[in-house]
Amino acid sequence: xxxxxxxxxxxxxxxxxxxxxxxxxxxxxxxxxxxxxxxxxxxxxxxxxxxxxxxxxxxxxxxxxxxxxxxxxxxxxxxxxxxxxxxxxxxxxxxxxxxxxxxxxxxxxxxxxxxxxxxxxxxxxxxxxxxxxxxxxxxxxxxxxxxxxxxxxxxxxxxxxxxxxxxxxxxxxxxxxxxxxxxxxxxxxxxxxxxxxxxxxxxxxxxxxxxxxxxxxxxxxxxxxxxxxxxxxxxxxxxxxxxxxxxxxxxxxxxxxxxxxxxxxxxxxxxxxxxxxxxxx
Numbered sequence: 706x707x708x709x710x711x712x713x714x715x716x717x718x719x720x721x722x723x724x725x726x727x728x729x730x731x732x733x734x735x736x737x738x739x740x741x742x743x744x745x746x747x748x749x750x751x752x753x754x755x756x757x758x759x760x761x762x763x764x765x766x767x768x769x770x771x772x773x774x775x776x777x778x779x780x781x782x783x784x785x786x787x788x789x790x791x792x793x794x795x796x797x798x799x800x801x802x803x804x805x806x807x808x809x810x811x812x813x814x815x816x817x818x819x820x821x822x823x824x825x826x827x828x829x830x831x832x833x834x835x836x837x838x839x840x841x842x843x844x845x846x847x848x849x850x851x852x853x854x855x856x857x858x859x860x861x862x863x864x865x866x867x868x869x870x871x872x873x874x875x876x877x878x879x880x881x882x883x884x885x886x887x888x889x890x891x892x893x894x895x896x897x898x899x900x901x902x903x904x905x906x907x908x909x910x911x912x913x914x915x916x917x918x919x920x921x922x923x924x925x926x927x928x929x930x931x932x933x934x935x936x937x938x939x940x941x942x943x944x945x946x947x948x949x950x951x952x953x954x955x956x957x958x959x960x961x962x963x964x965x966x967x968x969x970x971x972x973x974x975x976x977x978x979x980x981x982x983x984x985x986x
Contacts, residue, residue, distance in 0.1 A: 750770075750771040750773055750798070750951060750952065751768060751769070751770055751771070751958070752768070752769050752771055752798055752825050752827070752954075753766075753767070753768050753769070754766065754767045754768075754769065754827060757861075757871055757872070757875075757932055757935055758827075758828070758930030758931075758932055758935060758936035758937065758938065759796070759827055759828070759829070759930050759931045759932060759936075760874060760875050760892065760931070760932045760935070761859070761874050761875050761877075761890075761892060761931075761932075762796070762829075762889070762890065762931045762985070763796075763827060763931075763954070763957075763985065764874055764960065764977070764980065765871075765872050765873075765963045765964075766872075766960055766961040766962060766963040766971065766972075766977070767957045767959075767960045767980060767983075768957065768958055768959040768960065768961075769798070769827070769954045769955070769956070769957060769958070769985065770954075770955050770956055770958050771798045771951060771952040771953065771954055771955065772952050772953050772955050773951055773952035774788065774952070775787070775788060775789065775952060775953050776788065776789070776790065776791050776950065776952065776953065777789060777790060791830060791833070791926060791947075791950070792830065792833075793830055793831065793832075793833055793847075793852075794829065794830060794888050794889055795829070795830045795953055796827065796828070796829050796830075796953065796954045796985050796986070797827070797828065797829075797830055797926075797928065797945075797950055797951075797952070797953055797954070798825055798826070798827050798950075798951045798952055798953075798954055799825070799826055799828075799928075799945050799949045799950045799951055800824070800825060800826075800949040800951065801824040801825070801826050801949075802942060802943065802944075802945050802946065802949055803942065825951065827954060828928035828929060828930055828936070828938050828939075828945075829889065829928060829929060829930070829931060830926050830927075830928055831845060831847070831852070831927050831928060831929050831939070832847060832919070832921040832926060832927030832939075832944075833921065833926065834921055834922065834923050834924060834925060834926070835920075835921060835923070836848055836920075836921045836927070837849070837918050837919065837920055837921075838918070838919045838921060838927050838939075839917065839918045839919070840917075840940075843893065843897065845929075853884065853886040853887045853888070854887060854889065854890070854891045855880070855881075855883045855884075855887035855889065855890040855891070856880070856881065856890075856891055856893060857877055857879075857880040857890050857891070857892050857893070858877070858878045858879045858880065858892075858893055858894070858895055859875035859876055859877045859878055859892045859893075859894070860875060860876055860878060860894050860895060861873065861875055861876070861935075862874075862875075862876050870964055871935070872963045872964040873964035875892055875932065878895060888986075889931070889986065890931065891931050891932075891933055892931060892932045892933065892934075893933050893934060894934045896934075897933070897934045921944055922944060924946060924947040924948075925944035925945060925946050925947065926939075926944060926945050926947070926950070927939045927944050927945075928944075928945055954985040955984070955985060956982060956983060956984050956985055957980045957981060957982065957983040957985070958981065958982075959972070959976070959981060960976065960977035960978075960980035960981060960983075961975060961976055961977065962975035962976075962977055
């Protein structure tokens, strides 16, 4: 017998009864479940959008996949991993900071109105740590310079009774040609533009006051909704601390037309298939 044949003959044979098909499926399911739990805990998270503060960039009824791993902790990327710092223009998902935002972590349970701080919000990053944010004539200035935003005039559609349907996408009335440095669009109502021409800022908040400069603290971010007239954001409750940020919204993996009036059944009766796969930017 050759040496090679002897080695093959001496290989240990498996002992015990063979695995059943049920056991193989069970083991595969357990491994998949563990990987899914790990991914949803450290890498990805699914969220839904119940309000119109980001319309028409994100619509009510969109279901988003969030990258929880992209932002480097403390601004220091881990070696060999595709991480980076939070940038102006990023659309982020974060835990509601409350009124005011200066509450320390041990007190973050509920705000005065009873809104739990665990509620997830979706907004766009406007001011970075150290930036000065200011509002003039319905425009946003960062460090004394207007930020390039593609402004669109749009209003909510009206129902048969003449009331605004805040569940549906905004109807675009007019817009200027988009320039190369305008990376994203923001939406203003016709009435707010008219008010701005009269020297009034709409809507205004405790932090978004005409002519008042706001210095963004370290490890904090000033965020706003793209639907500028229908967003409760940093103009009202201040900045978002870094420890509250979950991650960056990536894309729409499912979408339902909440304006259909079917409630939770709208995901079955009125899916928006054209929204699936839409990148969030």
